Amino acid sequence: MRAWPRAWPREGRRTHAAVAAALALAASLLAAAWHRDGRASVLDRLESPLLDLRFLLVGPEPAPADLVIVALDDEAIREAGGYPLPRAAMARLVRILSGARPRALGLDLLFLDPGPAPDDAALAEALKDAGAVLAAAAAFRADPPGAAEAVPVPGLPVAERVRWPIARFRDGTGIGLVNIATDHAGTPRHVPLLLRLGDTALPSFPLRLAAQAARAEPVLEAGGIAVGGVRSRPDLGLNLPIRLHGPRGTVRTVSAGAVLRGEVEAEELRNRIVVVGATAIGAADTFATPYDPVLPGVEVLATAIGHLATGDGLVRDAATRRIDAGAAIVLAVASALAVSLAPAGLAVAVVILAALAWLAATVIAFSSHLWLSATVPLAAMIPGLLYGLLGRLGLDRRRARDLARSERALRLFHPPALAARLAQDPGFLAAPVTQEVGIVFLDLSGFTRLSERLGSQGTDRFLRDFHGVVGEEIGRHGGLVLSFMGDGALAVFGLLDPKPGDARQALVAADSLVPRIRSWLGTHTLTRGRPVGLRVGAHHGEVVASRLGASDHQQITVAGDSVNVASRLMEVAKDLRAALVVSADLVAASGIAPGAMPFEGERSVAIRGRAQPLSVAYRWTERMAAG
Template identity: 60%
Template sequence: MLVAIALGTALQLAAWHRDGRATPLDRVENALLDLRFHLAGPQAAPDPVVIVGIDDAAIAEAGGFPVPRAALARLVRAIHDRNPRALGIDLLLLDPRQPEDDAALGAALAEARAVLAGAAVFPQGPEGVARSEGARLPAAERVLRPHDRFGTGTGFGLTNIAADHNGTPRHLPLLVADNGNLLPSLPLRLAAQASGAEPILRPDRITIGPAVSRLDLGLSIPFRFYGPRGTLRTISAAALLRGERTADLVGGRVVLVGTTAFGTGDTYATPYDPVLPGVEVLATGLAHLLSGDGLVRGEAQRRIDAAAALVLALGSALLLVLAPPAVAVGLIGLLALAWVAATVAAFSQGFWLATALPLAAMVPVIGFGLGGRLVLDRRDADAHARAERALRAFHPPRLAARLAADPGFLAEPLVQRAAILFLDLAGFTGVSERLGPLRTQSLLKGFHALVEARISRHGGLVVTFMGDGAMCVFGLADPSPDDARRALAAALDLVPAIRAWLAGEPAFGGRGDLRVGVHDGTVVVSRLGASDHQQITATGDSVNLASRLMEVGKGLGAALVVSDDLLAAAGPESVAAAGFEGRRTVSIRGREQKLTVAFRWCNRDAATTAANP
């Protein structure tokens, strides 16, 4: 089940990722990508690209914004006079103004073979996507082109970029579909002109002269920002018009003219700067095309992302199934950290691997896995509790608790001292014959409950019930010096309690009685039985002797018979409180030596007969 969840989640996320579908994971991925930018730090910008910025000083000298066309004409001529490799204008010249100024600007642009800016407007929904050259391209609803006064003899390129939900530029689309035509971006047209070579476009790369750039979905280049505002070489338009020495940096380089003044609105938030001018964003894409140093994220990287998602999800599932929960969670955390470290290391080499996708594939697996483990653990705990309750039902409660805490208890036999108590009902055979099996079982159930309660009250264990009899041990689980005293107290408690119970049971007709024998001595406490079916009990001569004391009681007509060994172990105070009615030295069946015992009578007639044999 967990493996199926891992496979399903990873494959679904991977399919969306390879298809470029927008998901909430993009927000997480973009935030983690910005973190990688900060970890890597700014880097040197390529030398061939220069920005001529229309900054606050240039606007002040020109007399306002937008800059008059005549001032732009002078700026274009000043740049052209310094022999740039190519010139791009990141200003939308969409409408006509003063004819003589527009004419001057048009002539200057044509002479400089400048590439002008255009912009595409996209519809919402699937209509904004077209398929061409085996790729899904953005499809324009309409295109804003330079006015005819400026477009004659010049080319134009689109300045559109692809930004995320926060407005941070992420990709530079190289081509836009427009009614069956493919329109290039301004950086692409400018790079081709600067290289003097036609771009060679393939689904996964574009080659412009010696530079090769890897492409992402939609024939786009992921931005790899060089640093904050001004990292790309920037010259003030005002300084250039004044002929300052910095203007000499234009020669032999690709020049992009655009607005860099604060307050013009053409800015973007990037990982290094919240107000990077739009012209510097385009210049970044232009630099990527000229040097091939853009981020590498394409089909191969997306396959690696999908494989990582599958491996991490399946690995998490297997760990949760095979390892203890705490160990599994720790190892899963190490897997996640290892992947994060791998994406950071890859980014430092210019590769964009998804951080969020594989981690997201792990989340449902961890959630269902831990939840399932909790359910299973709870089920196991319930089963264990039921088994323990069942164990307690077949063993004395204290012995069952000891076995639950220490399953190896008495794996090896133990020789110790213990007090043994046997009891038996007199005349029960005839009663059971009259009652039949079912009523006899019900009668015995009450008898056993009474015996269990009285023995447990005094700290003893009922090791086994034998029909109308029972064997009880004091000191089996944890021997103590007062085992004999407690056994004697239990016997003195049992006799009147069982007599009262017998008197209340019509089946005995008021004639029922009991025999109790108690002895203290050395026993062997062990597990008896086969390896798959065992019971814990006490064995040895002391156990046999305690059992034989019930026969002595029958011969004496006594309800309770205890050995001198038990009396010695119980202490004089306990013996005095017992109120024994006689002492005898008796023969024990199966033993050569006689035994001195103390006893209490069942009734006064029996006592008189025994006293005058």
């Protein structure tokens, strides 16, 4: 474990990214497979409001011009005296509509019960002469069987039973199922084109009417269905997605009452697809849509008929589902890698932009009648993102702990103030700086004989205690101990943030070290009865502060003539048998008035290796031991 700090972050992050990508890939493949097979899931509930939003963003669009609804509205019902309309009135309506020679005629009405025999006979004859398509409705099984039964295509909705028109009306007419598939909120989403009843496939009302209008039978093709040369691309199980045109009335609508009164010209109906259905409140089945909370069911069916007749329906087939699956895989893996490897801020921005880009792509595709899933790719991103974010958080915390341990360890090699500066400004003294500082050197006299008697362990213990006293006293006066050299030390004042009082602090600290260390030596258990003394040399002058050493191993230090002078003053102290020797330069720079510090003497001395003599002051000559 201790060998990891340098090696583990890169390898650990790569491993974490690989695991996150693998998890994202597995999750996206599962979501893609589920979506490709058309299985219901909670994502369908999330997709519905996003699809409604696309309807609103793209807006309504015009319905086909050759599509007309003849509405059994409030006016028609009021004139007929009630709903359902009497069979005689319905027979007259069918005759009028048939006489206008529409391309196709369908009645979205369930004639489940017989009426008066003469009226039923008249209506049956009118329906047969018109070749009208009548409505039937399927009821569905709660537990549909497998696909072993003989049907044209797999995955068709399975009907348990069908509510047919009375037998009298079936002769010479077409029958189509008017079932509409809605989402959990009741919004119409699909119209099943074929439904399965036992081993028989039954056509829907829109398919039957579109085929009548095209004068051609529907032809099943790979991935679609063609009616009279117009190809549509329904969803799985031949479920036709509904691209709602707008609120009620978007599909051209005329009142059945106006038709019965002769107020509708035959030209308005000629060669058009005419659908008769109820729109009156309380008489018609209605659906909540993004454009209208009470859209009549006949308008939904008319919309589906228009899709099949013109090929302008909403496309959501196996190909679009493959696009969804591909997007899910790419987005999931890419987002997992981004949050695992990229900087945190950039990763979050990339993931958000990718999600927004996909949502924007679904809107653009919807404007071209392509229904791409907004939720499947976004949902597929979640497992990899969560693992990537949580794992990255764990790695970052672990890295932070290692860095904190490393920082604490590195701080042991620098004075606290210098370590704090390096942490705040890693480039501190990367370039050498020339400045004036106070310099203090000290070492012990008699230490060689002491260490001989103490042995290695005793000497180590003694030096640790000694360094602690020196560091505490220097730090108390604002100085930095740059290095400990066995029984000696080098301290500077004014290196980090030079101030006018640095020289004074250096002089006071140098003077206070003598009584402090003498007191400590007198009470330390390892030095009792053993002559150990102290020599301190202090100077003030210009130095070059820099980092010395190789590129991978450096230390902060000061160099120059002033440093050499301060070091030589300890030799002067030995010659003068004084504990403290300071230069006149330091005394002058300190601003301490002459006589304020009781020096025992002043003189001009020669400094080894230096041509010019130096004026010094000294004190603490008593109780000195020979070095």
